[in-house]
Amino acid sequence: MPMRANAGLRRRDWVAFAAQALVLPSMGAFTGTAANALPARTLSFPRDHASHPELQTEWWYITGHVHAGAADRGIERGTGRELGFQVTFFRSRVAATQQMRSEFAARQLLFAHAAVTDLEAGVQYHDQRMARAGFGIAQASEADCSIRLRDWSLQRHTPDGQHDASAHSTFTTAIRSRDFTLDLTLASTQPLILQGKDGLSRKGPQEDQASYYYSVPQLAVSGELQVKGARHRIEARQGDARGNRAWMDHEWSEALMHPDAVGWDWIGMNLFDGSALTAFRLRRADGSTLWTGGSLRAPGAVQARIFAPGEVRFDPQRRWRSPHSGAHYPVQWQVDTPEGSFAVDALLDDQELDSTGSTGAVYWEGISDLKDRSGTTVGRGYLEMTGYAGGIRLS
Numbered sequence: 001m002p003m004r005a006n007a008g009l010r011r012r013d014w015v016a017f018a019a020q021a022l023v024l025p026s027m028g029a030f031t032g033t034a035a036n037a038l039p040a041r042t043l044s045f046p047r048d049h050a051s052h053p054e055l056q057t058e059w060w061y062i063t064g065h066v067h068a069g070a071a072d073r074g075i076e077r078g079t080g081r082e083l084g085f086q087v088t089f090f091r092s093r094v095a096a097t098q099q100m101r102s103e104f105a106a107r108q109l110l111f112a113h114a115a116v117t118d119l120e121a122g123v124q125y126h127d128q129r130m131a132r133a134g135f136g137i138a139q140a141s142e143a144d145c146s147i148r149l150r151d152w153s154l155q156r157h158t159p160d161g162q163h164d165a166s167a168h169s170t171f172t173t174a175i176r177s178r179d180f181t182l183d184l185t186l187a188s189t190q191p192l193i194l195q196g197k198d199g200l201s202r203k204g205p206q207e208d209q210a211s212y213y214y215s216v217p218q219l220a221v222s223g224e225l226q227v228k229g230a231r232h233r234i235e236a237r238q239g240d241a242r243g244n245r246a247w248m249d250h251e252w253s254e255a256l257m258h259p260d261a262v263g264w265d266w267i268g269m270n271l272f273d274g275s276a277l278t279a280f281r282l283r284r285a286d287g288s289t290l291w292t293g294g295s296l297r298a299p300g301a302v303q304a305r306i307f308a309p310g311e312v313r314f315d316p317q318r319r320w321r322s323p324h325s326g327a328h329y330p331v332q333w334q335v336d337t338p339e340g341s342f343a344v345d346a347l348l349d350d351q352e353l354d355s356t357g358s359t360g361a362v363y364w365e366g367i368s369d370l371k372d373r374s375g376t377t378v379g380r381g382y383l384e385m386t387g388y389a390g391g392i393r394l395s
Contacts, residue, residue, distance in 0.1 A: 036208060036254065037207040037208045037210065038200060038208075038210050038211070038212065038253065038254065038255070040197065040198065040200050041200075042198065042199075043194065043198070043199040043212065043214065045167065046143065046144040046145075046156070046158070047142075047143070047144075048212070048214075048250075049144050049145040049156055049169075049250065050140070050141050050142050050143055050144050050145060050146070051091055051140035051141060051142050051147075052142075052212075052252045053091070053093060053108055053140075053142065054093075055093065055252050055253060055254045056092070056093045056253065056254045057090070057091070057092055057093070057252065057253055057254075058090070058091045058250075058251065058252035058253075059088055059089065059090045059091070059249075059250070059251055059252075060088070060089045060090075060145065060147060060154055060248070060249075060250050061086075061087075061088045061248065061249040061250070061251070062085075062086065062087045062088070062154070062171070062173065062186065062219075062246055062247070062248045062249075063084070063085070063086045063246065063247050063268065063367075063381065063382035064084070064085050064184075064186070064219070064221050064244075064245060064246030064247065065082065065083070065084045065085075065243075065244075065245060065246075065367055065380050065381075066082075066083050066085070066221055066225065066232075066234045066243070066244045067081065067082060067083075067234075067243045067244060068081040068082075068083050068225060068232030068233075068234060081118075081120055081232065082119045082120065082347075083116060083117065083118055083119070083225060083227070083232070084116070084117035084119070084347070084366065084367030084382070085114075085115065085116050085117070085182060085184075085225070085246075086113070086114065086115045086365060086382065087112070087113075087114045087154065087173050087175060087182065088112055088113045088114070089110065089111075089112045089140070089147045089149065089152075089154055090110070090111050090112060090113075091108060091109070091110055091140050092108070092109045092111075093107070093108055094107055094108065094109060107132075108132065108140075109130065109131075109132055110130070110131055110132070110138040110139075110140060110147070110149050111128065111129060111130035111131070111149065112128060112129045112130075112149050112152055113126065113127075113128045113353070113355070114126065114127055114128070114152070114175045114177060114180075114182065115127075115351075115353065115365070116179075116180045116182070116225070116227055117347075117348055117351060117366060117367050118227055119347055119348055119367070122348060122350075124348065124350065124351050124353075124366070125177070125179040125180050125227070126353055127175075127177040127178065127179070127180075128355065129149045129150055129152050130149075131149060131150060137149075137150060138150065144156055145171065145250075151174075151176045152173075152174065152175050152176065153172075153173065153174045154171065154172070154173045155171065155172050155173075156169055156170070156171050157169070157170045157171075157172065158170065168187075168188050169187075169188045169192075169216065170185060170186065170187045170188070171185070171186040171216075171219070171248065172184065172185050172186070172223075173186070179227065179228055180225070180226060180227045180228070181224075181225070181226040182223075182224075182225055182226075183223045183224045183225075184221055184222070184223040184224075184225065184234070184246075185221070185222045185223050185236075186219040186220070186221055186246045186248065187219060187220045187222070187236060188216055188218075188219055188220075189218045189219070189220055190216075190217060190218050190274070190276070190297075191302055192214050192215065192216045193214060193215045193216075193217065193276060193278075193295060193297055193304045194213075194214050194304075195213040195214060195215060195278065195293075195295060195304075195306070196210070196213060196293065196306065197306070199212055199213060199214055200212060200213075201213040201251075201293065202291070202293065202309070203253075203255060203257070203258075203282065203291065203293075204255075204257065204258040204261065204282060204290065204291050205258065205290075205291060205309075206258065208254075208255055209255050209257065209258055209291075210253065210255055211251050211252060211253035211255055212251065212252050212253065213249070213250070213251040214249075214250055215247065215248065215249050215250075215268065215276070215278060216247070216248040216249075216250075217247050217248075217268070217270055217276030217297070218245060218247075218270050218274060218276060219245065219246040219247065219248060220236040220237065220244065220245065220246075221234055221236060221244040221245060221246050222234050222235055222236035222244070242272045245270045245380070246270075247268045247269075247270055247276075247381055247382070249268065257282075258282065258290060258291070260284050260285075260290055261282040261283065261284065261290050261291075261387075262283060262284065262285045262387040263282075263283050263385070263386040263387015263388060264280055264281060264282045264283060264384075264385075264386055264387065265280065265281050265283065265314050265330075265333070265383075265384070265385050266278075266279070266280040266383070266384045266385075267279050267280070267333075267335065267344055267368070267370075267381060267382070267383050267384075268381050268382055269342075269344075269370045269379045269380065269381035270379055270380060270381055271370065271378055271379035272377075272378055272379055272380075273299050273378070274299035274300070275296060275297060275298055275299055275379070276295075276296070276297045276304070277294070277295075277296045277337070277339075277342070277370070277379065277381075278293075278294040278295050278296075279292075279293075279294035279307070279312050279314075279335055279337055280292065280293055280294055280312075281293075281312060281314045283387060287316075289313075289314065291309060292307070292309055292310060292311065292312035292313070292314075293306075293307055293309065293312065294306075294307045294312050294337065295307060296337065296339040296340075305338070305339060307337060307338060311337065311338050312335070312336070312337050313334075313335070313336040313337075314333055314334075314335055315333065315334040315335075315336075316330030316332075316333060317330060317332035317333060317334055317343075318330070318331055318332040319331065320346075320349040320350075322350070322352050322364075322389070324352060324354060324362075325352060325354065325362050325389040326389070327352070327362065327364075327388040327389035327390075328388065329352070329364045329385055329388050330385070331345075331346035331349050331364075332344065332345050332346065333383070340372065340373075341372075341373055342370050342371060342372060342378075343370070343371040343372075343375070344368050344369070344370060344371075344383055345368060345369045345371065346366055346367075346368045346383060347366070347367050347368060347369060348366060348367070351364055351365060351366025351367070352364050352389075353365055361386070362389035362390065363384065363385065363386040363387075363388075363389070364383075364384070364385040364386075364388065365382065365383075365384045365385075366382065366383060367380070367381075367382060368380070368381065368382065368383040
C-alpha cells in the first residue's frame with residue numbers, strides 16, 4: 001500500500017476564526033442565500049491576476065510535474081525521478097463579519113494546500129496553512145498576484161509595460177513544510193486562456209452558477225524542490241513540453257453550487273505538442289452528469305475552442321477503493337470532447353487528500369497521464385475528483 005503523509009491543521013484553529021470554508025481548487029461549492037449572477041465583463045490585467053475581496057471566494061491553483069535527480073543530500077540536476085506538485089492559495093470572504101468594527105474581525109480568510117507526489121516512492125506528502133488576512137501574517141494584493149500566508153507565498157512578475165492577456169508572466173512560489181519544500185519559478189510560454197465566454201465560466205444550468213476563470217497552461221518550471229531532505233535542482237525546458245511543466249488556474253466567484261450536484265470531476269492537461277486541455281463535469285448523487293464544460297487550445301493558437309454544455313463526456317473505468325476513507329474513486333477515465341477522445345490514467349492510485357481536521361473535505365487530487373485512442377501518452381497533468389467520500393457542502 002502506498003504511504004501517505006499529512007501535517008494538518010487542528011480543528012480549533014478554524015473554530016477560533018468562527019468560519020467554515022472549503023478548499024477545492026478547480027471549482028467551489030457554497031451554501032446560503034442565492035447569489036446574483038456575475039456580469040459579463042472584460043478581464044483586465046494585471047488587476048485580475050490579483051485578489052477580488054468583494055466576492056465570496058477565490059483561488060490561485062498550480063499543478064505541475066518535473067523530472068528531478070536521484071535522492072541525495074546534495075543538489076541533483078533534473079534527470080529521471082518524477083515528481084508532481086500542487087500549490088493552492090484560497091481566499092474566503094466572511095459575510096458575517098463585514099460590518100464589524102473590530103480590527104480583529106476575520107473579514108477575509110487566507111489558506112492554502114500544498115502537496116508533492118513522489119512516483120518512485122509511491123508517496124504523496126501534503127500540508128496546509130490558514131490565517132485571517134492582516135497583522136503581517138497573511139495578505140493578498142489587489143494590484144497583482146502577490147499572496148503571502150506565513151512562510152508560504154505566490155507572486156507574479158512581468159516585464160515593465162506588459163500587462164494584457166498575452167503578456168509574459170513569471171510566477172514564483174515558496175513553500176516550507178515538514179516533509180518538503182518548494183522554491184519554484186514558473187515561466188509562461190503561451191498567452192493565458194479565458195475559460196467559458198471571455199472569462200465567465202458557467203458551472204451549472206442557472207445563471208448565478210458561474211465564475212470568472214482563466215488558465216495559464218504550459219508553464220516552464222525551474223528552481224529547487226526538496227523531499228525528505230533530498231534536494232533536487234529543476235531546470236526549465238523551454239522547447240520541451242514533455243518535462244518540467246505546470247498549469248495555473250485563477251478563479252473567483254459569488255456562486256452557489258446547484259442543489260443536485262454532489263461533486264465534480266476535472267482535468268487540466270498540458271499536451272506534449274503544446275496544446276492545453278481543460279474538461280470538467282458536475283455530478284449528481286446517482287453518478288449522472290449535471291453540467292459539463294472545458295476547452296482545448298491547439299498548438300500555436302491564441303484562442304481556445306470552448307466546449308458547450310453537453311459536449312464533454314466522462315466515463316469512469318477502473319476504480320480504486322481508498323483504505324483511508326472507504327471512498328471508491330475512478331482512477332482511470334474515458335473523456336470524450338469535440339476535439340478528441342482521451343484516456344486519463346492516474347500515475348498513483350493513493351492521491352486522496354484528507355482535510356477533515358480543517359476544511360471538512362476529503363477529495364482526490366493527483367498527477368495523471370493523458371492518452372489518445374491508440375494508447376499513446378500525449379500529455380500529463382492533474383485530475384481532481386470531489387464528492388466521493390461524502391458531501392462537499394458546509395452549512
